[in-house]
Amino acid sequence: AQTVTQSQPEMSVQEAETVTLSCTYDTSESDYYLFWYKQPPSRQMILVIRQEAYKQQNATENRFSVNFQKAAKSFSLKISDSQLGDAAMYFCAYRRGGGAQKLVFGQGTRLTINP
């Protein structure tokens, strides 16, 4: 079974600084996708960034980027120029390739932004 592990229950960063959230996963599949979701206090799950396993290039979305290390099964999220609005729970998620495949989530990392 696939598993996703986020080893940092909490992280904090100064506003405008850079922070990296860690995620590792375990799978024997070759076709899969990885995601980072943000959950602010409103509870809404917001998709931040996605990575296709077959792509070597790391995904980037504005201030958010990932470091995808396929051999190491590592998928970290880097947030540059942290803003107060980035404060939230962040979840790493894995999905096997194909149609109706479930997301497997990590336990989450609570990110605090210090002004």
Next chain:
Amino acid sequence: DAGITQSPRHKVTETGTPVTLRCHQTENHRYMYWYRQDPGHGLRLIHYSYGVKDTDKGEVSDGYSVSRSKTEDFLLTLESATSSQTSVYFCAISESAGRSETYEQYFGPGTRLTVT
């Protein structure tokens, strides 16, 4: 934002009573999912649907049933609510093949259910 609504948004119920949560989408997406979120566990899949009347179990399906009679609605029923089912429930939808290779899942706002 994907057009996904959940009702009710909050509910308190007593142990042993049946409860039905509704997920409604306006996106005409094929796939729909029910997850529960508990502290320390992230989100875990309860059931999912890959079409009208087509459903399957997820990893934590015991005590839950689902139905999908229309593309836009996916119902989650707690047959006899227990305190262990106190949780936040999220519905999600994803697109079908050919329109989104990653089948990104988009989530509803969640329902907080308390079983006393």
